[in-house]
Amino acid sequence: MLDRKLIRKDTDRVRRGIESKRVDFDLDGFLAMDAAMRNLIQESEKLKAEKNEASLEVSRLKKEKQDASDILARMKKTSERIKEVDVELKTAVERLEAAELSIPNIPHESVPVGKGPQDNPVVSTWGDPGTGVAKPLFHWEIGEKLGILDMAAGAAVTGRGFVVLRGDGALLSRALVNLFLDIHRRQGYEELAVPYVANRDSMTGTGQLPKMEDDMYHCVKDDLFLVPTAEVPITNVYKDSVLEGEALPIKCTAYSPCFRREAGSYGQDTRGLIRVHQFDKVEMVKFTRPDDSYGELETLLGDACEVLRILEIPHRVIELCSGDLSFSAAKCYDIETWSPGVEKWLEVSSCSNFEDFQARRARIRFRREKGGKPEFVHTLNGSGLALPRVIATILELNQTPTGKVRVPKALVPYMGGREYLEA
């Protein structure tokens, strides 16, 4: 959510932001609604001031045992009028608030303007994306051969887009989660274990709602949503709070399964582990002072990249251009790993600064000093990392000519000392 005052005063900047994100939003209509609402506020408050004054007068007259029926009769009318105006006002506020939730965050000035993924500049690359295998297999072929990936079972249990990992596959997944969490703990993040369903307010707080409702799994009876990322529960841990300035930055990490309906995605890039409806991920979230958030974004990105360096996985960092930036983000880096089988760069992490966009929605504030005015914090989050694509990359990258898969060194202790996955 943006500051309404900013929208009023700096309309052009907001307009440019919306356009550069290629979002369709009627800003002029919004401003008209806003002006109309403020007129109603003024009318309502004027009437209420009148009522309050009369109320005192009535109270005084009654104490002096005088007749107040004139005022009472007049105020009955005023009260009715207040009700009418307030009904109008309530509708106006509701419409405005609903519209407000659909205004995207403004890209940071450093964000390159562009239309889509093809305009995302590469920021850096690490390692040599190559493999010793002449004809690399796809990860789903490797996985099925090793008996660690069972796509058919996933489809049987639930349906397309759900997978079952077996044996060492399940172990690999568990090992990765543990390794990731251990790394982030060392990097200074507090580990949390969080709920995997979240209520509507939380989903709105982090910006998934209202826009992405169709992409969520929804428990209708309780109006709860399966979390699409641990970002939702972690960020909302501090919903409605005022933090001490000295406590910032607050850094948290948590594992969670992530549930995404991916409504409307089909065909390309959906085979194997590339795009599934349920996947595991370790997430990092930071709550920072506004002045520090861009520095913190860089270290967050570094923290995520470190995981890949530890896993010896070649990767590159790209910066999302304005047109590819998500609804809530002001700036975002994606980290991609090269998978020689599918011959694609796979997004395994997204590190974003939301500035005060989420904080405003979720009402997360801090005081610079004791007794100071509460200000909105900046929130950031990044995957560290999403599992399925990391698994896909490990399988494809570390496959050997003999059909085995080498386990990255750092992961070996987490795999019961196993150095290779084999059939």
Add this chain to the structure above:
RNA sequence: GGAGAGGUGGCCGAGAGGCUGAAGGCAACCGCCUGCUAAGCGGUUGUAGGGGUAAUACUCUACCGAGGGUUCGAAUCCCUCCCUCUCCGCCA
């Protein structure tokens, strides 16, 4: 799921239709006082929104878990919902 008890400012806690944004206490801050510390005395201290201003000042409105209702007037009465605690049931 059933039965009870609750939810009031940074915290504790009163208030049970009318000068109550809310007594009292604690805490914090600012003075004064005391040789230092402690004590004591006086004062200040919520959030959000509107108007206003260069910014203050000033001013209005709302807020006693949330939303409705009754009333000229609601923290106080009525309804619905949420949350916390205790007991029972159910599941692990």
